[in-house]
Amino acid sequence: MEKAFSHQDHERNLYTLWDSSGVFQPNYKSKKEPFSVLLPPPNANASLHAGHAMYVIEDILIRWKRMMGHPTVWIPGTDHAGYESQYVYEKHLAKQGKSRFDFDRETLYNDIYAFVKNNSGLIEEQLKMLGFSLDWSRKTFMLDDHVVQTVYDTFTKMVKDGLVYRDHYIVNYCPKCGTTFADLEVSHLERKDPLYYMKYGQFTVATVRPETKFRDVALAVHPKDKRYSDWIGKTIEVVGVLGPVSMFIVADEEVDPEFGTGIMKVTPAHDAHDFALGRRYNLPVTPIINTRGKMDFSWYINDPASQQKNPTYLERARKYHGRSVKEVRAMVVEDMKTDGIIEKIDENYVHNVTVCYKSNHDIEPLVLPNWFVKMKPLAEPAIKAVKEKRVKFVPERFEKHYKSFGVFAFPCGIALKKTQKSR
Numbered sequence: 001m002e003k004a005f006s007h008q009d010h011e012r013n014l015y016t017l018w019d020s021s022g023v024f025q026p027n028y029k030s031k032k033e034p035f036s037v038l039l040p041p042p043n044a045n046a047s048l049h050a051g052h053a054m055y056v057i058e059d060i061l062i063r064w065k066r067m068m069g070h071p072t073v074w075i076p077g078t079d080h081a082g083y084e085s086q087y088v089y090e091k092h093l094a095k096q097g098k099s100r101f102d103f104d105r106e107t108l109y110n111d112i113y114a115f116v117k118n119n120s121g122l123i124e125e126q127l128k129m130l131g132f133s134l135d136w137s138r139k140t141f142m143l144d145d146h147v148v149q150t151v152y153d154t155f156t157k158m159v160k161d162g163l164v165y166r167d168h169y170i171v172n173y174c175p176k177c178g179t180t181f182a183d184l185e186v187s188h189l190e191r192k193d194p195l196y197y198m199k200y201g202q203f204t205v206a207t208v209r210p211e212t213k214f215r216d217v218a219l220a221v222h223p224k225d226k227r228y229s230d231w232i233g234k235t236i237e238v239v240g241v242l243g244p245v246s247m248f249i250v251a252d253e254e255v256d257p258e259f260g261t262g263i264m265k266v267t268p269a270h271d272a273h274d275f276a277l278g279r280r281y282n283l284p285v286t287p288i289i290n291t292r293g294k295m296d297f298s299w300y301i302n303d304p305a306s307q308q309k310n311p312t313y314l315e316r317a318r319k320y321h322g323r324s325v326k327e328v329r330a331m332v333v334e335d336m337k338t339d340g341i342i343e344k345i346d347e348n349y350v351h352n353v354t355v356c357y358k359s360n361h362d363i364e365p366l367v368l369p370n371w372f373v374k375m376k377p378l379a380e381p382a383i384k385a386v387k388e389k390r391v392k393f394v395p396e397r398f399e400k401h402y403k404s405f406g407v408f409a410f411p412c413g414i415a416l417k418k419t420q421k422s423r
């Protein structure tokens with residue numbers, strides 16, 4: 001007999017023996033109440049980490065119920081993790097000096113698919129090495145045909161039931177990752193940025209985003225702000241970096257009279273509040289930033305009226321066109337200084353910025369066609385089930401989160417957000 005126990009020599013054989021004997025499959029002969037747990041599928045874009053040790057709790061529950069004679073099953077699986085996997089894969093590509101744009105869509109999809117399938121195999125091995133009593137005859141990958149078909153069927157049903165609809169609406173878009181995020185998925189950072197005070201005709205407007213000024217469709221003030229009450233409903237002429245423009249002045253309760261000068265510019269295409277305000281007053285949505293985070297001035301360059309204007313204006317539009325938001329911001333500020341439009345710059349303005357939780361890139365609010373889920377009719381019965389104690393939360397404090405965020409905000413998502421903020 002060996003002096004020391006060598007786990008490498010025994011554990012694998014022991015696990016194979018357990019698995020092949022069928023003891024991890026439910027005992028259908030038992031008359032007791034069935035007990036099942038669905039393993040929260042780990043993301044198949046990396047190996048398991050220490051956090052996955054929480055599966056031990058599920059294993060203990062499963063083994064306990066099994067020994068008590070209940071028909072018991074613990075179902076294993078791995079998740080494709082969509083955009084998260086793409087992000088990890090892109091890091092691999094970057095190491096080889098490549099990007100996702102070096103491939104056509106189908107090749108990229110197949111390569112990422114192979115990557116996650118390979119990782120799924122590694123994860124399966126890890127779960128087995130941890131001795132988890134999972135029923136492998138039921139293992140599922142979240143892109144298996146039957147799962148994909150269920151997703152299609154559910155989507156179709158939800159469209160028919162009026163729970164899913166498509167709309168042009170302002171969304172959180174990350175130009176770096178090329179994807180849209182729900183409000184709950186984005187991170188918020190406190191950051192110091194210059195606050196520019198720009199002359200708008202006889203008024204002064206404060207903004208951190210002077211580059212969007214070319215697509216302002218109105219100015220807005222608070223209805224009770226006495227400084228501007230005479231101007232509500234009137235149109236003023238404004239001298240801009242690309243020539244004179246007319247601005248209509250609206251009054252809206254949402255305007256904060258304490259911010260800046262109390263008069264704000266309205267850009268429905270690139271700000272969520274402005275978009276909502278624009279819908280209330282039927283203002284046009286006129287985009288200037290594209291999904292790659294570049295500024296598009298073709299609307300100005302190609303407009304015959306622009307040809308009639310001062311050649312400097314056209315030259316400026318051509319200079320800005322196709323550049324990144326940050327580049328254009330710096331250029332516009334310089335041009336505004338030249339024109340004497342900048343009144344002052346507050347270099348120490350601290351504000352909240354919405355960023356991508358993966359890449360930290362600034363989120364661009366863009367108006368895009370997107371699918372939306374009507375949450376209210378779905379959340380109501382789910383919340384009712386919790387109130388009536390038909391569903392219980394462990395630990396109990398997550399019940400509060402569940403009720404405030406709706407059905408799809410799982411506690412694990414909340415825990416994840418906390419770690420991202422502390423990063």
Ligand SMILES: [Zn+2]
Pocket residue numbers: 174175176177178356357358359360361
């Ligand atoms: Zn991103």
